[in-house]
Amino acid sequence: RVRPRVGDARIALGYNVCLDAIVDAFQLFEAAQVLPPKQGADHSEIANLEQLANTFFHHFRRSAAGERTVSDSSTFLELEVALFSSEHRKNLGGNAAIMATVLAENLGFENVWLGGQVGPAIKGLLPRGIHTIGRNSGEAALGGEEVVVRNDEVHIIMEYEKGAEWGRPGQQVAAERANRFIISSDESNAVLASLEPLNDLVRRAQGSEPFDLLVAAGFHMLDA
Numbered sequence: 001r002v003r004p005r006v007g008d009a010r011i012a013l014g015y016n017v018c019l020d021a022i023v024d025a026f027q028l029f030e031a032a033q034v035l036p037p038k039q040g041a042d043h044s045e046i047a048n049l050e051q052l053a054n055t056f057f058h059h060f061r062r063s064a065a066g067e068r069t070v071s072d073s074s075t076f077l078e079l080e081v082a083l084f085s086s087e088h089r090k091n092l093g094g095n096a097a098i099m100a101t102v103l104a105e106n107l108g109f110e111n112v113w114l115g116g117q118v119g120p121a122i123k124g125l126l127p128r129g130i131h132t133i134g135r136n137s138g139e140a141a142l143g144g145e146e147v148v149v150r151n152d153e154v155h156i157i158m159e160y161e162k163g164a165e166w167g168r169p170g171q172q173v174a175a176e177r178a179n180r181f182i183i184s185s186d187e188s189n190a191v192l193a194s195l196e197p198l199n200d201l202v203r204r205a206q207g208s209e210p211f212d213l214l215v216a217a218g219f220h221m222l223d224a
């Protein structure tokens with residue numbers, strides 16, 4: 001088979017796409033009224049603001065990076081409201097989305113399809129010309145369970161600088177290095193919601209305009 005030119009090659013990528021929202025940790029805590037805990041404790045999942053404060057402080061006092069899932073949707077919604085009322089910046093996130101952007105923007109590929117839950121915020125960050133496909137947002141039965149599929153899944157990246165201080169009066173701890181703590185409540189990527197729509201597209205194209213390459217990413221998001 002003749003190797004396709006860059007402009008002609010058809011590439012499909014999936015399956016993780018998200019919106020990385022980067023914010024100063026303590027601005028977010030002030031907006032969400034998150035108070036410093038007594039000493040901190042590590043939680044494998046976060047169900048409320050108190051557990052967030054405990055888990056963040058557990059990592060902060062060690063100046064260590066961390067990442068946790070917020071299991072309670074109403075708690076994450078509170079944090080999203082606080083986030084968008086604070087100064088923040090938005091970046092495109094998810095391995096599939098980043099690779100699609102590099103292929104289209106830096107390498108000049110013109111026929112790039114991205115499988116993921118893309119809403120207006122993520123669409124605005126993608127280069128023009130990238131085609132997107134995903135599942136309709138709303139409740140869906142995936143992986144044997146009911147999940148809520150959302151577009152523009154937000155991952156909140158809480159950053160702090162070296163020397164930043166946090167804690168109760170008289171018990172404040174200073175960060176020895178700059179670092180970040182990430183939280184999300186991302187069901188769509190955790191069940192690879194766009195897997196079937198993208199794979200169906202690739203299968204349907206086999207007879208007429210087959211894809212030259214399928215890149216699969218995001219499997220690290222699967223629930224254990």
